[in-house]
Amino acid sequence: MPEHRxxxxxxxxLRADAQRNRARILNAAETVFAELGANASTxxxxxxxxxAIGTVFRHFPTKNDLxxxxxxxxxxxxxxxxxxLNGPAGLFEFFERLVAQAAEKRSxxxxxxxxxxxxxxxxxxxxxxxxxxxxxxxxxxxGTVRPEVALPEVMALLISVCQGALxxxxxxxxxxxxxxxxxxxxxxxxx
Amino acid sequence: MPEHRxxxxxxxxLRADAQRNRARILNAAETVFAELGANASTxxxxxxxxxAIGTVFRHFPTKNDLxxxxxxxxxxxxxxxxxxLNGPAGLFEFFERLVAQAAEKRSxxxxxxxxxxxxxxxxxxxxxxxxxxxxxxxxxxxGTVRPEVALPEVMALLISVCQGALxxxxxxxxxxxxxxxxxxxxxxxxx
DNA sequence: GATTAAGATGAGCTATGACTCGACTTAGCT
DNA sequence: AGCTAAGTCGAGTCATAGCTCATCTTAATC
Numbered sequence: 522m523p524e525h526r527x528x529x530x531x532x533x534x535l536r537a538d539a540q541r542n543r544a545r546i547l548n549a550a551e552t553v554f555a556e557l558g559a560n561a562s563t564x565x566x567x568x569x570x571x572x573a574i575g576t577v578f579r580h581f582p583t584k585n586d587l588x589x590x591x592x593x594x595x596x597x598x599x600x601x602x603x604x605x606l607n608g609p610a611g612l613f614e615f616f617e618r619l620v621a622q623a624a625e626k627r628s629x630x631x632x633x634x635x636x637x638x639x640x641x642x643x644x645x646x647x648x649x650x651x652x653x654x655x656x657x658x659x660x661x662x663x664g665t666v667r668p669e670v671a672l673p674e675v676m677a678l679l680i681s682v683c684q685g686a687l688x689x690x691x692x693x694x695x696x697x698x699x700x701x702x703x704x705x706x707x708x709x710x711x712x
Numbered sequence: 713m714p715e716h717r718x719x720x721x722x723x724x725x726l727r728a729d730a731q732r733n734r735a736r737i738l739n740a741a742e743t744v745f746a747e748l749g750a751n752a753s754t755x756x757x758x759x760x761x762x763x764a765i766g767t768v769f770r771h772f773p774t775k776n777d778l779x780x781x782x783x784x785x786x787x788x789x790x791x792x793x794x795x796x797l798n799g800p801a802g803l804f805e806f807f808e809r810l811v812a813q814a815a816e817k818r819s820x821x822x823x824x825x826x827x828x829x830x831x832x833x834x835x836x837x838x839x840x841x842x843x844x845x846x847x848x849x850x851x852x853x854x855g856t857v858r859p860e861v862a863l864p865e866v867m868a869l870l871i872s873v874c875q876g877a878l879x880x881x882x883x884x885x886x887x888x889x890x891x892x893x894x895x896x897x898x899x900x901x902x903x
Numbered sequence: 904g905a906t907t908a909a910g911a912t913g914a915g916c917t918a919t920g921a922c923t924c925g926a927c928t929t930a931g932c933t
Numbered sequence: 934a935g936c937t938a939a940g941t942c943g944a945g946t947c948a949t950a951g952c953t954c955a956t957c958t959t960a961a962t963c
Contacts, residue, residue, distance in 0.1 A: 536930055536939060562920055573942040578922060634879060674889045681876030681890070685868055688825065698865045699872070706897025727909060727960055753950060764912045769952060 543580050545570040550591050554628035559588060559635065589640045592632045596645040603652035609663025612656040613704055616679065620696060623683040630683045650676065666707045678703055734771050736761040741782050745819035750779060750826065780831045783823045787836040794843035800854025803847040804895055807870065811887060814874040821874045841867065857898045869894055 535543065549570035553561045563584050567574045581587035599619070606614050623630045632640070650672065657675055660666040682703065686696065726734065740761035744752045754775050758765040772778035790810070797805050814821045823831070841863065848866055851857040873894065877887065 533939095538930070539940060542941085560920095563922085564920075574921095575923080575943065576941055579940070582922090584921065670893065671889070673886050674893055677876055677879075677886060677890045678893060680879060681872040684875030685872030688868075688871060695864050695868060698862070699868045702861065702865055702869060702897040703894065704897070705901070706893040706895070710896070711902065724909095729960070730910060733911080751950095754952085755950075765951095766913065766953080767911055770910070773952090775951065 539580075542570070542572050542576055546572065546577055546580055546587075547590060547594070550587055551594070551628070554588070554591060554632070555626040558627040559631040563587070585640060588632065588635070589642060591628065592635075592640055592642060593645050595629065595632060596642065596649050600648050600652045603649070603656055606656060607659065609660050609665035612653075612660040612666065612675070612707075613700075615653070615656055616682070616700060616703070619679060620682055620686050620700060623686040624696070627687065630687055633680060633683060653679075660707075664709060667709050670707055675707075730771075733761070733763050733767055737763065737768055737771055737778075738781060738785070741778055742785070742819070745779070745782060745823070746817040749818040750822040754778070776831060779823065779826070780833060782819065783826075783831055783833060784836050786820065786823060787833065787840050791839050791843045794840070794847055797847060798850065800851050800856035803844075803851040803857065803866070803898075804891075806844070806847055807873070807891060807894070810870060811873055811877050811891065814877040815887070818878065821878055824871060824874060844870075851898075855900060858900050861898055866898075 546566065550566045553566050553569055557565065563577055564574055566587070567577045570577070577587070581590060602618065603611075603615055606612075619629075653675060654672050657666065657670070657672055661668050661670070682700065685699070737757065741757045744757050744760055748756065754768055755765055757778070758768045761768070768778070772781060793809065794802075794806055797803075810820075844866060845863050848857065848861070848863055852859050852861070873891065876890070
């Protein structure tokens with residue numbers, strides 16, 4: 522019996538039904554974690570995927586592996602999104618999109634928060650940092666962001682704002698004003 | 713047999729040992745939740761308080777009650793701290809202090825985050841908002857903060873930054889730079 | 904000191920959730 | 934069609950955590 526297959530393994534191709542189930546599980550997991558947060562139960566994921574619980578654990582031997590897989594997808598999507606954004610306002614645009622997502626998907630935030638902790642995804646996170654670095658450089662070249670601002674504080678602000686976005690109240694206007702303050706802080710001082 | 717005593721109840725005074733144990737439990741809970749976060753077990757609290765688990769539940773019928781009690785203490789302390797701060801730089805000072813606390817005490821952040829959610833402490837939170845409002849007004853009167861900035865976004869920024877402060881990396885310098893960006897965003901545009 | 908009700912104790916109940924494993928099903932192949 | 938290994942199933946195990954309650958202890962009062 523072949524062993525469990527961690528993400529990167531390329532053994533013999535999966536059987537058709539296994540591929541189908543794996544995809545279903547990933548889909549279900551994404552929506553479940555988005556709605557209920559990262560400590561939704563694996564059983565709930567199985568239920569929504571329409572498979573038995575054993576099947577989930579066959580594909581992802583631990584819950585953390587499942588979370589890591591989702592997180593990898595998410596980070597890849599963010600990197601792609603960052604890649605499409607261009608020009609001096611690209612960084613701000615990225616902030617706005619991420620915060621909008623964070624408000625409706627708990628997982629975005631919680632997973633992002635755990636990306637550097639329990640889940641070990643240094644390369645995926647690294648790629649996102651690289652993409653953000655590009656956006657920051659463009660913004661600084663275009664005079665949209667002060668030159669002395671560095672990548673780490675941009676990341677920190679991004680994470681912070683996403684975290685904050687979870688909290689109920691936050692109507693539309695508040696979110697915009699909060700981001701406005703941060704953008705003002707990033708922009709060069711004089712008009 | 714007298715019923716469990718929720719926080720506000722003023723029945724006959726507690727017996728001496730009961731008072732002692734209640735204080736011990738609160739102390740233990742504060743440090744335990746500070747170290748381990750809000751989902752540390754009640755047993756751990758009991759262990760560190762040196763009492764049996766039943767005693768904890770006698771004083772705080774649910775874990776949430778215990779969290780709420782700690783949170784009330786914390787909020788009161790923050791209000792007091794805010795009250796001592798004066799002048800146009802008081803608001804910034806408060807930010808710095810809170811973030812410093814957040815970095816070393818998980819509970820500060822997690823409880824603050826839950827204050828408006830599971831735990832129902834509208835009055836305690838209200839008092840903090842009032843105190844912050846005072847600091848904001850002083851800062852605006854002194855020209856340290858733009859007049860169009862309102863209290864809600866200040867609260868939002870505060871919560872966000874505290875949340876972000878949990879994440880490991882954040883060396884000393886990064887924290888300062890991140891706060892620097894936010895302060896720059898709050899300050900009036902021109903020098 | 905005797906009385907007694909408040910309080911402390913901790914084994915145990917219940918729920919939940921991560922994970923296992925032997926029995927069963929089916930895709931892929933000849 | 935028949936074979937077989939890959940894959941699925943789901944009842945069951947183990948651990949944890951919130952909470953209860955019958956029993957014992959002790960502070961307060963007379």
